[in-house]
Amino acid sequence: MTNEQPVGFWSYTHRDNDLDRGRIVRLSGQIASSFEIITGEPLEIFLDKNSLDWGEAWRMRLDSALTSTTFLIPIVTPKFLMSQECRREVITFAGHAASLGLDELLLPIHYVNVPQLTQRAEECPADEVVELIAKRQWVDWRDLRLEDEDSPAYRKAVHKLAQWLAKILDATPPATPVAIPPTNQDNEEPPGFLEIMTEMEAALPAWFETVQQFAETISRIGEESTWASDEIATSDKRGGGFTGRMHVTEELASRLTEPVEKVDTLGAKYWAELAAIDPGVIGIIRQASEGNLSTEDRKVTRAFFKEVKGLADTTAVTTSQLQIFSDSMAGAAQGSRRLRPQFKIIQAAVQKVIDSQTIISEWSRMINDVDLGDDDQQ
Structure with missing residues (x-):
């Protein structure tokens, strides 16, 4: 066990906790108590992500480089995956942990069944946060959450989970910065x-x-959808009824085939490229913050940082617009069985770009705290 006090960040949705009558929050306390009984050391778990304590501790742990005493414990449910804030926490923590070779510090608890996590359903587009979670040794709590909290089965499971955390603390190797592989x-x-x-x-x-x-x-998809709306309105005026609407829907599905395939490919490509180099870039920014760069390295780094911040600002606007579009798709997806699979693909692709923005925004946030000076003025 290390000399630094272990800290856990409990990532969950308040709505899930309310629906389960506070059991999710109580579980965090039960694990912390069991951990202290087993190890003799307290385990501090931050719960309320809206509090100053959470935010300050979160930034401090990330910016000072994670150690083997910091955990992120996502309570995975369908609502968890719908929460952009929860997704952001997983993506951000995973990048920092991977940059130091500490992937095992992301410790998901599968609390309510998420089909994508246990089986690859062809009708469900790939979800990058689910894939990040699936790569870890997650804990299955789907049946245990239905047990009485004072039952032997539940108490033994809490004890086992606390033992698991203690074992990880003892077994986790020192942080090893990961470099970007050469192309x-x-x-x-x-x-x-x-x-x-x-x-x-x-x-x-x-x-x-x-x-x-x-x-x-x-934008092209939006134009095609507008065309369909206009055609349906015209058909209704002519008394085309549901037959006319179905004809327009079939035509729209055909016209969307190519752009939907393209948007799926672009979304996957963008996420994969950024996620692959995220740990290395985080390491570069952390290295630059240590102030050991030569004049030439500082010059190149300064130019790169400027480009990243510019990219973050520009893509933030695009991402916001895409979020609005994705929200509009949610309602449209329910209107036609023929169009539903295409709209799901569009939403999943948009989500990849939104999640990619989390990576770029984290780079920008870290860069804002780095002072490289100005060699031109020296």
């Missing part, structure tokens, strides 16, 4: 800081272009 695998010499920064700076325009293509394709 040129034929080069035997690993890239230096300057080469990596130059490569990342060159990649930013390509990522921005992907988002622009995504927005343009979404």
